[in-house]
Amino acid sequence: MQNSFNIAVFQGDGIGPEIMAPTLTLLDHVAAGKYALNYVDAPAGAAHYARTGESLPAASMEAARAADAILLSAMGLPDVRYPDGTEISPQIDLRKALTLFAGVRPVTIRPGQPTPLALTGGQTVDFVLIRESTEGLFHTQGRGEVTQDEARETLLITRAISEPLFKFAFDLAKARKAAGRGPGKVTCVDKANVFRAFAFFREMFDAEATKHPDIAADHAYVDATALWMVERPWSFDVMVTENMFGDILSDLGAGLMGGLGLAPSADIGADHAVFQPCHGSAPDIAGQGVANPMAMILSAAMMLEWLGGRHDIPAMIADGDRLRAAVEAVIAAGHVASRDLGGSAGTSEVADAVRAALA
Ligand code: ATP
Numbered sequence: 001m002q003n004s005f006n007i008a009v010f011q012g013d014g015i016g017p018e019i020m021a022p023t024l025t026l027l028d029h030v031a032a033g034k035y036a037l038n039y040v041d042a043p044a045g046a047a048h049y050a051r052t053g054e055s056l057p058a059a060s061m062e063a064a065r066a067a068d069a070i071l072l073s074a075m076g077l078p079d080v081r082y083p084d085g086t087e088i089s090p091q092i093d094l095r096k097a098l099t100l101f102a103g104v105r106p107v108t109i110r111p112g113q114p115t116p117l118a119l120t121g122g123q124t125v126d127f128v129l130i131r132e133s134t135e136g137l138f139h140t141q142g143r144g145e146v147t148q149d150e151a152r153e154t155l156l157i158t159r160a161i162s163e164p165l166f167k168f169a170f171d172l173a174k175a176r177k178a179a180g181r182g183p184g185k186v187t188c189v190d191k192a193n194v195f196r197a198f199a200f201f202r203e204m205f206d207a208e209a210t211k212h213p214d215i216a217a218d219h220a221y222v223d224a225t226a227l228w229m230v231e232r233p234w235s236f237d238v239m240v241t242e243n244m245f246g247d248i249l250s251d252l253g254a255g256l257m258g259g260l261g262l263a264p265s266a267d268i269g270a271d272h273a274v275f276q277p278c279h280g281s282a283p284d285i286a287g288q289g290v291a292n293p294m295a296m297i298l299s300a301a302m303m304l305e306w307l308g309g310r311h312d313i314p315a316m317i318a319d320g321d322r323l324r325a326a327v328e329a330v331i332a333a334g335h336v337a338s339r340d341l342g343g344s345a346g347t348s349e350v351a352d353a354v355r356a357a358l359a
Pocket of ligand 1: 278280291
């Protein structure tokens with residue numbers, strides 16, 4: 001087949017394999033006859049570490065590097081740790097090794113979706129938070145200096161990462177506007193009133209904004225953003241922020257969406273991208289067949305849209321959109337809901353409902 005893509009698949013730990021299997025079946029179903037997705041299994045994670053002493057084998061890293069895109073479910077188990085007590089999280093190693101600077105966290109609330117917000121009649125929320133994912137306050141992660149009396153971590157903001165990050169944000173706003181999903185606006189979320197590093201961040205954002213006269217640009221302080229995400233989340237389109245601020249705000253976003261079972265994500269760099277649900281490996285429900293596969297399926301839909309955009313294949317972009325719409329249709333109908341959404345449907349029942357909604 002002319003359009004054929006290698007996808008590195010990290011099945012991961014806990015519920016990881018349970019939500020990955022139906023997602024791959026759905027991907028094959030939508031791709032049938034139009035393009036081929038070849039899955040390359042990439043063993044990694046906490047269980048793998050417990051068995052072999054390696055959390056991210058070189059061969060899996062190589063498979064990720066060589067792939068057209070990377071699908072990852074969830075990795076890490078609370079009881080399996082490195083000797084220094086830190087968690088096994090190869091997904092963070094991948095982010096660093098492949099310089100995946102743009103953490104894309106869509107926040108959507110559609111009709112029928114449980115949310116702690118009091119939305120009025122048919123009101124929906126649809127914005128994207130972009131979290132820089134390689135530097136910021138995570139720069140000294142694992143290397144902070146701690147003495148008896150004080151502790152230090154360093155925040156790093158670089159031009160080399162910030163400029164492509166902001167370009168990515170404006171390009172995304174443009175694509176969303178073209179697809180009728182947003183007004184075409186990017187908000188820089190920072191703390192430029194207090195820290196010089198964030199004034200520098202904002203300066204580079206403003207410079208990029210001048211190159212996109214068709215897209216509105218504004219700024220917000222991170223504390224006010226937390227408030228507005230709850231008070232008027234519909235006013236955002238694309239937001240872009242530093243690593244730690246994004247870490248916190250993306251969990252707030254997942255909370256607004258009614259929990260982790262519906263929150264997809266992508267970590268995108270210049271040459272590689274990882275697509276994975278926001279949730280972890282949920283060891284408390286692993287092996288029971290009750291995990292909600294929707295966040296994994298929505299992440300796979302983002303992968304189709306990204307691959308389609310990158311390789312100029314409109315059918316792939318359309319399929320990503322179809323897959324997302326099918327998940328939203330199942331949520332709106334409300335007949336088939338997994339336990340986290342207040343229902344009793346199992347993983348395969350939810351996946352079957354999504355497949356039926358595709359037709
Ligand atoms: P990590 O630190 O690895 O991201 P976490 O602390 O965020 O993990 P999760 O593994 O995401 O924890 O689980 C948090 C809670 O959400 C658990 O009770 C888990 O069962 C539930 N949960 C997470 N993902 C799903 C899912 N796909 N379907 C149903 N419940 C889920």
